[in-house]
Amino acid sequence: MGGKLRSLRRSPDNRVLGGVCGAISRETGIDAMWVRIGFVLLAIASGIMVFVYAMAWLLIPMEGDSGNIYSRAISDRRGIRTIAAILLPLLIAVQFITSSLHVPFIGFLGWPTFLAVGVIVLIWRNAGDSEKAFIDEDVMPLLGTDRHGKGRRWLIARVVLGVLVGAAGIAVLVEGHTTVAALGPLGGAVLVIAAAVVIFGPWWLSLVRDLIAERQARALAEERAQMAAHVHDSVLQTLALIQRSSDDPQQVVQLARAQERELRAWLFEGRPPGAIGEDATMLAEGVGLLQRQVEADHGIAVQVVMVGDCPLDDSLRAVLDAAREATVNAAKWSGADQVSVYAEVETDTVMVYVRDRGRGFDPDDVPDDRQGITQSIEARVARFGGSAVVRSAPGEGAEVQLSMPRRERVR
Amino acid sequence: MTDGAQAPVHRPASGGRPRIFLVEDHAVFRAGVRAELGDAVEMVGEADEAAAAVELISERLPDVVLLDVHLPGGGGLAVLRGVLPHHPEVQFLALSVSDAPEDVIDVIRAGARGYITKTISGPELLQAVYRVAAGDAVFSPRLAGFVLDAFAQGGAPAPGLDPELDQLSPREREVLRLIARGYTYKEVGRDLGISAKTVESHVSSVLRKLQLSTRHELTRWATDRRLV
Numbered sequence: 001m002g003g004k005l006r007s008l009r010r011s012p013d014n015r016v017l018g019g020v021c022g023a024i025s026r027e028t029g030i031d032a033m034w035v036r037i038g039f040v041l042l043a044i045a046s047g048i049m050v051f052v053y054a055m056a057w058l059l060i061p062m063e064g065d066s067g068n069i070y071s072r073a074i075s076d077r078r079g080i081r082t083i084a085a086i087l088l089p090l091l092i093a094v095q096f097i098t099s100s101l102h103v104p105f106i107g108f109l110g111w112p113t114f115l116a117v118g119v120i121v122l123i124w125r126n127a128g129d130s131e132k133a134f135i136d137e138d139v140m141p142l143l144g145t146d147r148h149g150k151g152r153r154w155l156i157a158r159v160v161l162g163v164l165v166g167a168a169g170i171a172v173l174v175e176g177h178t179t180v181a182a183l184g185p186l187g188g189a190v191l192v193i194a195a196a197v198v199i200f201g202p203w204w205l206s207l208v209r210d211l212i213a214e215r216q217a218r219a220l221a222e223e224r225a226q227m228a229a230h231v232h233d234s235v236l237q238t239l240a241l242i243q244r245s246s247d248d249p250q251q252v253v254q255l256a257r258a259q260e261r262e263l264r265a266w267l268f269e270g271r272p273p274g275a276i277g278e279d280a281t282m283l284a285e286g287v288g289l290l291q292r293q294v295e296a297d298h299g300i301a302v303q304v305v306m307v308g309d310c311p312l313d314d315s316l317r318a319v320l321d322a323a324r325e326a327t328v329n330a331a332k333w334s335g336a337d338q339v340s341v342y343a344e345v346e347t348d349t350v351m352v353y354v355r356d357r358g359r360g361f362d363p364d365d366v367p368d369d370r371q372g373i374t375q376s377i378e379a380r381v382a383r384f385g386g387s388a389v390v391r392s393a394p395g396e397g398a399e400v401q402l403s404m405p406r407r408e409r410v411r
Numbered sequence: 412m413t414d415g416a417q418a419p420v421h422r423p424a425s426g427g428r429p430r431i432f433l434v435e436d437h438a439v440f441r442a443g444v445r446a447e448l449g450d451a452v453e454m455v456g457e458a459d460e461a462a463a464a465v466e467l468i469s470e471r472l473p474d475v476v477l478l479d480v481h482l483p484g485g486g487g488l489a490v491l492r493g494v495l496p497h498h499p500e501v502q503f504l505a506l507s508v509s510d511a512p513e514d515v516i517d518v519i520r521a522g523a524r525g526y527i528t529k530t531i532s533g534p535e536l537l538q539a540v541y542r543v544a545a546g547d548a549v550f551s552p553r554l555a556g557f558v559l560d561a562f563a564q565g566g567a568p569a570p571g572l573d574p575e576l577d578q579l580s581p582r583e584r585e586v587l588r589l590i591a592r593g594y595t596y597k598e599v600g601r602d603l604g605i606s607a608k609t610v611e612s613h614v615s616s617v618l619r620k621l622q623l624s625t626r627h628e629l630t631r632w633a634t635d636r637r638l639v
Contacts (some may be wrong), residue, residue, distance in 0.1 A: 264509065305556035305591045308563065340552060340593030344559070353592045399592075 009063040012131075018057035018123070054119035062131060072126040079125045083118045090114065158198055166195030234262055254299045261292055283350065284309040286320045287343050290327065294339075298331035301338040308345030310406070315384035319352055319404045322377045322388060326354040326400035334358020334398060350404045357397040363390050377402075429544040432473035433457045434464040434490055435506065436483055440529065444477065447533035452540060460484040465493030472498060474544045480507040480518050480526070491521040504543045512557035520622050520629065525549025547611045548618040555590040558621055561628035576624045579617065586613045 007027070014022035014032055021039055025032035042049035061068040073079070091114045124132070168191050238259040245251040265288075280286035284306045291302040312320070323341060330339040336358035343352045377400065378388040386404035431452045435441050436459045445454060455471045458464035461484035468476055468490070476494075480487045487505055494501055505518045505526035515526045524543045527536060528551070539549045550558075562579045579587070582603075589599040596614070600607045621629065 264511075268511070268513075303552060303593065305552045307556050307559045307591065342552070342556070342588075342592040344588070344591075355593045357593075 008060045010057070010060050011063050012134075015134075018053070019062070020053055020056040020060060023056075023060055050116040051119070054116040054123070057123055058119055069123050069126050073122040076122065076126055079122055083121055087114050087118050158202070162195045162199035165191050165198060230266065234266070235259060250299060254295070257301060258292070258296055261295070281312055282309050283312055283316055283320075283343060283345060286312055286317070287323075287341060287352075290320060290324045291341065294324065294327045294331060298328060300331040300336075302327060303338060303340045305340070305342045307343070310345045310350065313407060315381075315386065315404050315407060316350060318380045318384050319350060319386060319402050322380045322402055323352045323354055323400075325377050325380075326402075330354060330356035330358065330398065334360070336397065345406075348406055350406060352402040353399060354402075355397065355399040360392045360394050360396045360398050362394055363392055428453045429474040429540060430455045430471075431540065432464075432468055432471065432476045434459075434461075434468075434476060434482065434487070435479040436460065436481075437479070444536070447536055448540070451537055461486070461489040461493070464490045468494050468501060469498060472501060474502060475540055476501060476503045477540070478503050478505050478518070478523065480505050480514055487518045487523070488521050491518065491523060495522045502543045502546065504539060504549060512554065515554065516557070516629065519554075519618070522622065524618065526551070526554070542611075546615075548614045550587075550590055550614055550617075552591045552593050555587040558617060559584065559587050559591060561626060562620075562624075576620050577626050579620065583613050583617050586610055587617060590614070 008023045009026075010019035011022045011026065012019065014026070016036060021035040022032050024030070025035045028035075039049060039053060043053070058070045058073065059068050238255050242252050242255050245255070280289050287304055287306060291304045294300065294302050310316070323343075327339050327341060330336065334356040336356040338356070340355045341352065342355070343350070377390075381388050381402055381404060384404060386402065388403075389401040390398065391401065392398035428450075429452050431448065431454050433441055433444055433454065433456070435444070435457070438459075441457055441459075448454070455473045456467050458467055461482055464476075464478075464482075476490070478487045478490055482490070487503075491503060495503075503518075503523040505515055505523040506529055507514045507518075507526055508529050515523075519526065524546075525539065525548050527539050527549065531539070542549050558579075562577075562584075585603060586599055589602055590596075594602065596607045596610045600610045603610075
């Protein structure tokens with residue numbers, strides 16, 4: 001337990017005031033929001049909790065700081081003396097007034113609250129730089145010590161008005177306590193709340209506004225970091241590769257093309273670079289995958305045109321495999337620098353054409369090794385009831401036409 | 412489109428060098444285009460943003476404007492809308508980094524006679540310029556595929572569609588399909604047993620439908636980007 005207490009650290013990110021609840025939540029695993037609600041309820045029930053909070057703020061070191069604020073505050077003799085000189089008479093006066101008015105519950109809240117205020121002033125005087133900045137920006141406007149000085153008159157007016165309304169409310173509350181006016185306590189409570197709104201409203205509003213702005217800024221920064229990471233992983237790496245292989249134009253073109261496809265897939269199709277799924281579920285995806293793989297493996301440009309789209313089934317996967325075979329053949333044998341793949345989804349058939357403008361061949365007179373490939377293309381689609389036609393002539397390039405009847409028709 | 416390297420480049424029937432105006436914000440790319448077109452054309456001017464382009468084109472009236480789609484000051488669209496209403500005789504050929512339909516379809520609908528990607532080779536570029544100068548359309552396989560997609564026959568024609576403008580004839584469909592497969596106009600003609608000139612007229616008619624049709628697949632691109 002002691003070790004656990006010693007390992008408590010206040011977090012600069014997860015805090016409303018001093019970050020004490022955030023620290024407790026991190027150590028216990030309870031959501032910080034619940035810890036905060038608990039603290040507030042206990043503080044209302046008993047003023048001691050305010051004091052406990054202030055002491056925890058004083059004693060638990062901020063994350064990243066070497067020591068706690070207490071170790072610095074203890075040497076702040078002047079601060080302690082001044083606080084004691086101001087707070088002790090005030091405390092005595094309040095105790096005296098409340099006991100003479102027969103409202104001991106206010107007095108009961110009184111002494112821990114005063115102690116807490118003293119501790120918080122000590123904290124403010126001795127906090128680290130980052131915490132000081134936080135207090136200055138978010139907490140000091142509450143006390144009216146706005147560094148810019150503007151709005152001070154408005155603040156004074158607010159405080160005077162608030163104190164008047166609040167005093168009236170307390171008076172009515174106290175009256176309602178002794179005499180028995182049915183609506184008295186209610187009216188008093190309303191006045192006290194009104195006082196709180198008048199005094200704290202603008203501060204609270206500005207706090208909420210700052211919080212929203214801060215959250216937006218953080219989201220933006222995260223997005224930027226993510227984008228930077230993506231660009232680094234893809235574009236910058238490729239640029240580095242291109243510089244290194246600048247004496248190999250073929251390689252440069254290949255790299256640039258692959259990068260362009262990837263960047264495009266990321267920017268316009270929402271696919272993260274480097275995370276292209278191996279199994280496509282739609283025909284267009286499958287054709288895009290074929291394009292990227294053949295381009296990457298064989299250094300040939302694959303121009304894809306898609307008309308329509310449909311989900312992939314086994315027969316269409318066979319067509320894709322055959323089309324890949326045909327594209328790789330073109331890359332290996334045709335000598336052309338580009339292959340066109342055209343896929344069209346019609347009502348009852350899917351057609352895929354793979355065409356190159358390379359040296360071409362006579363389909364009736366192909367070497368044995370290519371015969372086998374042609375067979376494999378044809379056999380693949382034939383198994384599912386499709387057909388493959390190879391059209392070519394020497395010097396005229398080649399075109400493989402694949403067609404497959406659709407099992408699942410569009411309704 | 413892809414036969415530029417092998418096939419001889421055909422000069423426009425009128426003879427003479429077409430007068431070219433280049434609108435492009437990338438200085439390096441401008442220099443590249445100038446070098447590639449060389450003496451085959453007459454460069455009459457350049458601009459790197461929309462407003463200056465509209466002014467200079469209206470003043471010099473070139474035969475063909477090479478127009479970058481992504482241009483500061485309103486993009487290629489602003490140039491088309493600034494020039495075409497007053498000078499319909501000026502032909503526009505759009506340049507785009509990509510051939511993705513979403514990048515080019517609204518320039519085509521705003522009146523460009525075709526588009527080419529910036530990775531095009533010199534001879535292909537020249538071929539495209541000549542074709543547009545002659546009043547023909549320049550379709551890439553990708554654009555042909557997009558048109559087939561957009562004009563897909565989904566059962567009965569939707570009510571309110573003009574069959575003249577909103578549907579492709581079977582012949583046009585065949586022509587587009589072959590272009591999408593990577594055939595040149597000449598090859599398309601040979602495959603279908605028609606002349607290259609007839610292929611060109613089919614393509615021009617498709618371009619007209621592409622520009623005038625109100626099919627939602629076409630207007631979608633523009634409305635998605637709040638351009639209309």
